[in-house]
Amino acid sequence: MIVVMSHLADQRDIDSVINKLKNFGFQVHLSQGVERTIIGAVGDRTQLLDVGIEAMPGVEKLVPIMRPYKLASRVFKEEDTVVQLGNGVAVGGGNLTVMAGPCAVESKEQLFQVAKEAKEAGAAVLRGGAYKPRTSPYSFQGLEEEGLKLLAEARELTGMPVVTEVMDVNTLPLVCEYADVLQIGARNMQNFFLLREVAKTDKPVLLKRSPAGTIEEWLMAAEYILAGGNPKVILCERGIKTFETFTRNTLDLTAVPVVKYLSHLPVVVDPSHAIGNWRFVQDMSRAAVAAGADGLLIEVHPNPAEALCDGPQSLTPDNFTALMQELKRIAPAMGKSIN
C-alpha cells in the first residue's frame, strides 16, 4: 500500500500515519520528495483494508499495490484449477465444455427435446432455469421445484450433469438435491449471504460476473466462496453494461485471458445473455473459444418464438448443431478437446 500525502500535509500528519501503520504491524518506507511525501507500507494484505488511513488528516490518496484476493490468485496457486461436474465432465485443463439448454424450463416436452438434441449435437452439460430472476414482477418466474425435478429427469435421460440457478439461501437445499452445478446469477454476484452459503456445499459453483462488476470485484466474489471452503468455482463472463445499445450488454472477452493471468480458476463465456440476439451467438462463441475460454453457456430452445423467456437470444437446435460442428473443427486449433 502506498500512502500519498497532500502537499499541505505537515510533519505531524506524516508521523500520525507512520505510527498508525506501525501499530498495525506494517513495515514503513518513507519517500520525501520536493512536492509530496509518499509512505510505503508492507504487511498483511487482509489487514490493509480496514486500517482507515485514507481518512486521516493530510492524506491525499491511498494506492493499493497488492491485489485484494488471495485464494483466487494465480500467485497463491500456480496450476490451473479443474472442476469436476460429475458423470465424467470437467471444466478446465484442456477441456472445452459446452453447457446448453433453454433459458427457463417450461415443460417436460420442451426440456427433453432440447436436452436430447443438445446431447446429440455434442453438449456436455444441460442448463435450464427453474427459478428465474426477472426484471418485471409480471413476467414468468419459473416452474420452481417442478422445474428442478424435470432437470433431474433430463439428466437421467441424457447423462448430462445439470447446471441451474440458485437465487436465495432458502431454496439452496432444494436446488442442491437436484442440481450438479449451482449457478450464481449476474445480479447475485455480490449477494454475500448467498455466496457464504454455497461455499458450505460441496457443489461446483458457476459464478456469473455482474453487469457492473469489475474483474477485481468478480474475483473477490469468488474469494468469498473459496474462503468459505468450496474450491470448485467456475467463473462465467456474460457481458457488462456500457453505453452501447445495439447489443443487450457488451461481452468483455478480454476478461478471459485477464482472469487466466490473475487467477487459476476456469472461465466460461455466456454469449447468449451478453448479446441478447441469437444472430451473433455463433460468431462470439467462436471468438470466446479463441480467447481461451474453458467452455460456453448457450441458450437453445426448440421454438424460440414460443419461449417464455429470452427467446430472441436462443438458438434453435439446428443452429446449435451447426455451432457444435464448427467448434469441433476449431477446438483442436486452440489445443482444446470438447468433453
Next chain:
Amino acid sequence: MIVVMSHLADQRDIDSVINKLKNFGFQVHLSQGVERTIIGAVGDRTQLLDVGIEAMPGVEKLVPIMRPYKLASRVFKEEDTVVQLGNGVAVGGGNLTVMAGPCAVESKEQLFQVAKEAKEAGAAVLRGGAYKPRTSPYSFQGLEEEGLKLLAEARELTGMPVVTEVMDVNTLPLVCEYADVLQIGARNMQNFFLLREVAKTDKPVLLKRSPAGTIEEWLMAAEYILAGGNPKVILCERGIKTFETFTRNTLDLTAVPVVKYLSHLPVVVDPSHAIGNWRFVQDMSRAAVAAGADGLLIEVHPNPAEALCDGPQSLTPDNFTALMQELKRIAPAMGKSIN
C-alpha cells in the same frame, strides 16, 4: 408495442406476427412502407413482455412503447406519495428528510455519539449498518444483531426512527424487530426474493439504485414491492458505474427530476456512497436538494480515520453540522421544510 419487420420479411412472416398478436388479445395496426412493414399492437402491457414476438421469423426488432411498470407510475397515481417513518417523520410532500449516521455500527460509544450529534444538528432519521455487504470477505462484516440492538437503543435515546440494511430473507424478521425503515442495498436492487419478502412487511422500504441499474430497472424493482402489497417505497439514488474514476461512482442527480416525472414515489440521495470522498459531500447535498430530492442519506462518523468502514466518505459531526446549517438556509428557497 411496435414490431418492426425486416426488409426481408415476406407476407407469411407478417401474417404470423399479426395472428399471434391477435391471439393474445391485442389490437393490431399495420403500416406498410416502401422499405419496411411496421405493426403496432395495443393491449395489456403486462402481457407484452412474454409474447415472444422478437424471436419470430422476419422480425427485426420490437420497440416497447408503454412503460413496463404500472403501480410505480405517475400515470397510475398522480399525487406524490408521502411515506411515514414513525415518530412523526415523513418522506415526501414538501419535507426534506435528512438521514444521518455511521456506515457501520461499531460500538455503543460510536453510535450514541453520532446519533446525539446528528440529532442536535437537525437530522430526522438515524442510519447505521448492522449487516454490511463488503466486497472483501476479509473486511469487517458488521455487528449483526448486536448492532440492531444498539440502533434500537439509539432510537430510544434520540427519538429518531432508524433505517438499516436488510441483506437477506432469513435475517429480515430480526431486522424488522428493531428497524423502522428497511434499506435494500444497491447490490440487492434486483434480489427479487428479498424484494418479494419486504413487500410482505408493513415497514417502509428505502430502495437503493443499483450501480448498473437504469431508471427503468429501478422502478421495476419498486414495482416488485408495490405489487407485493407494500406501498411505502422510498427510492434512493447513490451513484452509477461509469468510466470516471476520480469519484467512486457517478452521482446521477438528473435521476431525481426524472423519477419524479415518471413516478409518484419519493426519492432521496446518498452523496456519501456515490462520491466516496467527504470533501464533495456538502456541495452535492446542496445540489441534490436543488434538484428536488426529498431527503439525503449522509454518513457521519465521530472519527473517520478510525472508522471500520468507509471512513474517507464520512463527515465529522462538525462538518455535518455545517451542512445542516446550510440546508436550513437553502431548503425554504426550494419550498421544502426540514423535518
Next chain:
Amino acid sequence: MIVVMSHLADQRDIDSVINKLKNFGFQVHLSQGVERTIIGAVGDRTQLLDVGIEAMPGVEKLVPIMRPYKLASRVFKEEDTVVQLGNGVAVGGGNLTVMAGPCAVESKEQLFQVAKEAKEAGAAVLRGGAYKPRTSPYSFQGLEEEGLKLLAEARELTGMPVVTEVMDVNTLPLVCEYADVLQIGARNMQNFFLLREVAKTDKPVLLKRSPAGTIEEWLMAAEYILAGGNPKVILCERGIKTFETFTRNTLDLTAVPVVKYLSHLPVVVDPSHAIGNWRFVQDMSRAAVAAGADGLLIEVHPNPAEALCDGPQSLTPDNFTALMQELKRIAPAMGKSIN
C-alpha cells in the same frame, strides 16, 4: 511515480529499472517487501510520461502519483481564475454567468427574438451555433459565416458578448473576427491541433468535456491551451456517456466541485445538451448552481418544435424567464451574483 515489480522479477530487473530512473534524473526509493518490491521515483513530472518503465522486464505496473497537469492545477495557482468576456461580463469569482440562445443560428428573426428575450430575462452572454457538428451528414450543418454575422449583429443589438463553436483550424480566424468566446465542442476536446491554435489567440475558450472524457483528460486538454499561451479557459460540463438511456447523457455534476478542488479554472454547466429534454433543464440548472457552477449554458428557442437542431432540449423564452427568476432567488443563497 511508483513502480510495482512483479513477484517474478529478479534482482537484475530491479537494478535495470533503478538505473533507468536515475539516468533520467529521478531520485529513487526502494521498498523490498516479502512478496513484492516497490520502487518510488521522485522528479520532474513532465518527464515521467515518456520514460517507458512500464514495458521493462519484471515490471508489473506503474502507479502515477503526481497529477499530470501543471498549469491547470490548483497547486500551481491557488486563487480562482476569473475570465473576462468583454462588455463587462466575467466568468468566475462570485459571478453566476448565464449564457443563453439557440442551438443553431437559423435566421435573423429567430436569433434576434431569442437574443432580446434572453437579455431581458437576465442572460449575460448569447450562445448560438454557426458551425454545427452533426452526427448525420444529412442534418442541417449551420449557416456558417452568415450565422457568425448575425451573431455579431445580435451583440450590437443587445450588448451581450457572443460564444460560438469553432470546429476547425481553418475557420478559426473567421470565427475570431466575430466571436467573443470560442467554444470547443465536446467531440473536439481532444482535437489537439485545434487546441494548439486556439491557444495562440487572445480569446477566452469555453472547453466542453468530451462525453468519454475523464476529469483528468479534460484538465489535460485545458493544459494544452494554457501551455500554448492562453490562460482564459472556462471548463464546461455537458454530460458523459453511460448505460442510462432515459437522458441523452448523464450530467456529472460532481465534476463541478471536483474541478474546483483540482484546478483554479472556472466551470460552467450545460444541462440542455446533457439531458436532451427541456423538462428537466430548470431542475438541473438549479442543481448546477447549488453544486458551485460559475455559470450555465442554456438552449432557448422561440419555437422549439420548429428548431432545425435539438428542439426537444430547448426552453421557450417563457420557460427561460421562469428559470432566470428562480436563479435570481437562489444565486444569493449560494454567494453568487448574476452578471
Next chain:
Amino acid sequence: MIVVMSHLADQRDIDSVINKLKNFGFQVHLSQGVERTIIGAVGDRTQLLDVGIEAMPGVEKLVPIMRPYKLASRVFKEEDTVVQLGNGVAVGGGNLTVMAGPCAVESKEQLFQVAKEAKEAGAAVLRGGAYKPRTSPYSFQGLEEEGLKLLAEARELTGMPVVTEVMDVNTLPLVCEYADVLQIGARNMQNFFLLREVAKTDKPVLLKRSPAGTIEEWLMAAEYILAGGNPKVILCERGIKTFETFTRNTLDLTAVPVVKYLSHLPVVVDPSHAIGNWRFVQDMSRAAVAAGADGLLIEVHPNPAEALCDGPQSLTPDNFTALMQELKRIAPAMGKSIN
C-alpha cells in the same frame, strides 16, 4: 418513425403532429389505443432527422425505426466491400490483413527494423504514427513530415503499403503524399471537417471507432465519408470506455459481426490500443479473427521499454512472429487467407 403521444395529449396536439408530418411528405398511420395514441410516419429517412416533431406539444417520445445511415448499410449494398490498399493488398473479401508497426515513428533504425521483421513474419501493411495525438502536451508528439518520409522509405524497402494517422485538414495533403491509407484516429471519429476532407481524396480511410462511439454513430461517421464521395472505408474497432479499469478500454468484439450484419464495409480490430497491455494481444488477436474480423492492427516495437509512446502495449518482433504463426494456423479454419 413512430411518434408516441403523451397520455395528456389532446386531439389538437395529435392533429398538429399529423399535419406537420404530412407537410413534410410523410405517409401517416394512426393507432389510437386506450392509454396512448401512436402515429407512424413513413417517408424519406434523410428528412426525418430535422422535422422537429419531438419538441411539439403532447409528444412523449419519438422512436426512429429506420437506421439513419444509407450508403453504409447492408440494405443499400448487399455484397461485402473490398478495399484495395495498393501493392496488391486488399482488406475484405476473405483476406486477413495484418497491419503492424510501431505506435510512433521514432527513427530510421527503429522503423526499418520493425518494418523488416514485420514483413518477414507475414504482415501485409506497415503502420506507424508521424503525427501523434497525445493526452498530454508534454508528451512526444511525433516526427511529423520527417516521420512520413521514413514511412515512405520503409515502403520502398519492404513493399508494404503504409497506414498512418492524419490529424487535421491542413496536414492532409502532406499525409496524402506519403501514405497509402489514411487513419482517422478514435478521437477524430466525429471531427466532421476532417471526415469531409478525407472524403474528397482517393485514399482508403481506416476509420477508428471513438471510445464513446456507439456502433450507429460510427456508421454515421462512415456515412460522412461515403456521402462525400469516397467509398474506400475500413472500420476499426479499438475499444470503448467502460467502468472496467484493468484494461485501458474494453474491446467490443461483438461489434465485428454486428457491423457485418448492418453494413457492407470491412472491419479490422486493434487489440493493442484497446487493451493497453501486450500480454493479452495475442489472445485477443485470435479472438478477433474468430469473430470475423477482416484484419488486425498490431503495435510492434524492437524494444518496447525504450518506446517513446505506448511501449506497454507493443509486441516485440519475436512475439509478433509467434502471433503470425498462430494466425497462419487459424485463418484457414475461419475461411480466411492471410494477404
